[in-house]
Amino acid sequence: MKALNAFESLCLSRERKIVTAEFPSFDGGTLDDIRRAAENLAPYVDAINVTDNPAAHAHASNTAMAIALTQLGYNPILQVVCRDKNRLAIQSDIVGVSMFGVQNICALTGDDVTAGDEPEARRVYDLDGPQLVKVATLMGTGMYLSGRKMTSPPHLFVGAVENPSAPPLEYRATRALKKVEAGARFLQLQIHYRPDQLEAFIAACVANGVAERAAILPTICLTKAARALSFMNEHVPGITVPQATIDRVVGSDDPLEESYHLVRELASHALSLPGVAGLHITDFRHDDSVRRLTEDLAIGPRFEEQHAHSA
Amino acid sequence: MRGLLPVVEHTVKKPVWDCRMCGQCVLHSTGMTCPMTCPKTLRNGPCGGVRENGHCEVKPEMRCIWVSAEDRSRTLPLLPAAWREEFDHLRPPVNNTLKGQSSWLNLLNGSDRRTPPGWGPA
Numbered sequence: 001m002k003a004l005n006a007f008e009s010l011c012l013s014r015e016r017k018i019v020t021a022e023f024p025s026f027d028g029g030t031l032d033d034i035r036r037a038a039e040n041l042a043p044y045v046d047a048i049n050v051t052d053n054p055a056a057h058a059h060a061s062n063t064a065m066a067i068a069l070t071q072l073g074y075n076p077i078l079q080v081v082c083r084d085k086n087r088l089a090i091q092s093d094i095v096g097v098s099m100f101g102v103q104n105i106c107a108l109t110g111d112d113v114t115a116g117d118e119p120e121a122r123r124v125y126d127l128d129g130p131q132l133v134k135v136a137t138l139m140g141t142g143m144y145l146s147g148r149k150m151t152s153p154p155h156l157f158v159g160a161v162e163n164p165s166a167p168p169l170e171y172r173a174t175r176a177l178k179k180v181e182a183g184a185r186f187l188q189l190q191i192h193y194r195p196d197q198l199e200a201f202i203a204a205c206v207a208n209g210v211a212e213r214a215a216i217l218p219t220i221c222l223t224k225a226a227r228a229l230s231f232m233n234e235h236v237p238g239i240t241v242p243q244a245t246i247d248r249v250v251g252s253d254d255p256l257e258e259s260y261h262l263v264r265e266l267a268s269h270a271l272s273l274p275g276v277a278g279l280h281i282t283d284f285r286h287d288d289s290v291r292r293l294t295e296d297l298a299i300g301p302r303f304e305e306q307h308a309h310s311a
Numbered sequence: 312m313r314g315l316l317p318v319v320e321h322t323v324k325k326p327v328w329d330c331r332m333c334g335q336c337v338l339h340s341t342g343m344t345c346p347m348t349c350p351k352t353l354r355n356g357p358c359g360g361v362r363e364n365g366h367c368e369v370k371p372e373m374r375c376i377w378v379s380a381e382d383r384s385r386t387l388p389l390l391p392a393a394w395r396e397e398f399d400h401l402r403p404p405v406n407n408t409l410k411g412q413s414s415w416l417n418l419l420n421g422s423d424r425r426t427p428p429g430w431g432p433a
Contacts, residue, residue, distance in 0.1 A: 083351075087404060109358040112351060112369045123351065130355040131404050138429050145404075147428025163359030168381045174399055175356045182401055190359050237360030237368040 007047035011215035018278030025059035056116025081110025086126035098154030137183025159186035164201035173204030211275030334409030340397035342383030
C-alpha cells in the first residue's frame with residue numbers, strides 16, 4: 001500500500017476543509033524566486049497548482065515548476081491541458097514528473113490558442129479533458145494508453161476541472177460525473193461570480209454522487225479592482241462577471257477592500273454548501289490576502305487543530 | 312469500392328452535418344451534431360469556455376456545437392432512446408489512422424470501435 005500524499009488524504013477523508021491555490025506563472029528567474037513564492041503561499045494551503053500555459057500564454061513549463069516545488073518540499077498539483085501536446089507528449093510528461101515525486105494531476109481541456117498572445121499557433125486537443133482523466137488514471141495502474149507496461153506504476157492522484165457557470169448549465173454536473181467515472185477524485189471549479197449557479201451545480205453533484213466521489217473545490221479569484229473583473233468578463237473564456245458585481249466595486253470608496261469583501265462573501269457562501277470539500281484560490285492581488293482569507297474563514301492547514309478539537 | 316465509398320459518404324454527410332470524415336462517426340450519440348466541427352474537436356461534451364449566450368469560445372458568432380448536441384440529444388424527435396443515453400458515454404480518443412476513410416465501412420468491419428489496449432472496450 002502506497003502512502004497517500006497530504007492533499008490526496010484530505011480529499012479522501014474530508015476531515016476538514018481543503019485549500020488549494022494557484023502558483024504564479026514564471027517567465028524566467030531562478031530556483032530562489034520559486035522558493036520565495038512558495039514560502040509565501042505554502043503555510044496557508046494544502047497543495048499548490050502549477051498551471052500549464054494559462055490563458056494560452058507560454059510560461060515556464062508546468063513540469064519544471066512541479067518538479068521544483070516537489071524538490072523544495074512542497075506538494076504541487078500538476079495541471080495538464082490538452083491544447084499544446086498530443087497523447088505521447090502528455091503521457092511522457094506525466095511519467096517524467098512522477099519520477100520526481102509529483103503525484104497530483106489535474107486534467108483540463110484548456111483555453112483555446114485564440115485566447116492567448118500567439119493565436120497563430122496550432123491547437124492540438126489530441127485528447128480532450130475527460131479522456132485525459134482516463135489516460136492519467138490508467139497510467140497510475142502502470143500502463144500507457146497503448147497497453148505497454150511501465151517499469152513500475154507511478155503513484156498518481158487524478159482530478160479535473162468543471163465550470164459551474166458555462167452553458168449548458170443543467171448538463172455540467174453530468175459532465176462532472178463523466179470525469180469522475182473516468183477516474184477524477186477532485187474537481188477544482190472554474191472561477192465563479194454567480195453563487196446561484198454554483199449552488200445549483202453543487203446540488204446536482206450531490207444528487208448524482210459526484211460530491212461524494214470527488215472533492216469539489218469551488219474557485220474564487222482575489223482581485224484588486226473593478227478593472228480585473230471587467231477584464232475577466234470580457235477576455236477570459238467561460239467567466240462571466242455580473243454588471244452588478246462590477247458596479248459594487250466601482251461604486252465603493254475603497255475598491256481594494258471592497259474587492260476583498262466580495263471574494264470573502266463568495267468563498268464563505270461556497271463553503272457553506274453541503275458537498276463542497278474546500279476552496280481553490282487564484283490570487284491576482286499579490287499581497288497578504290491569501291493569509292487573510294484563510295484566517296477569516298478559518299480554513300487550511302493552520303486550522304487543523306482547532307477543527308480537530310471542535311469536531 | 313474502398314475508393315468510391317468515402318466520396319459517396321462525404322457527398323451525403325458534408326451538406327447535412329458538415330462531416331469532416333474522421334472515419335469513426337459518432338453522430339448518433341451526439342444528437343446528430345458532428346463533434347469534429349467543434350474547433351477543439353472535442354468528443355466528450357462542451358469545454359468550460361462556452362459563452363454566457365451559449366456560443367463558442369473560439370468562434371463567438373457560432374453556437375457551441377456541444378450546446379446544440381446536448382439540446383438535440385434530448386429533444387430531437389425519432390432519436391432512439393439508446394442513442395440519447397449514449398450521449399453521456401465516454402467516447403475514446405480519435406483514431407487518427409481512420410481519417411478520410413468511410414465510417415460506414417469502418418462500422419461494418421468494426422475498426423471504428425477498436426480502441427488502444429489501455430483504453431479497454433469502447
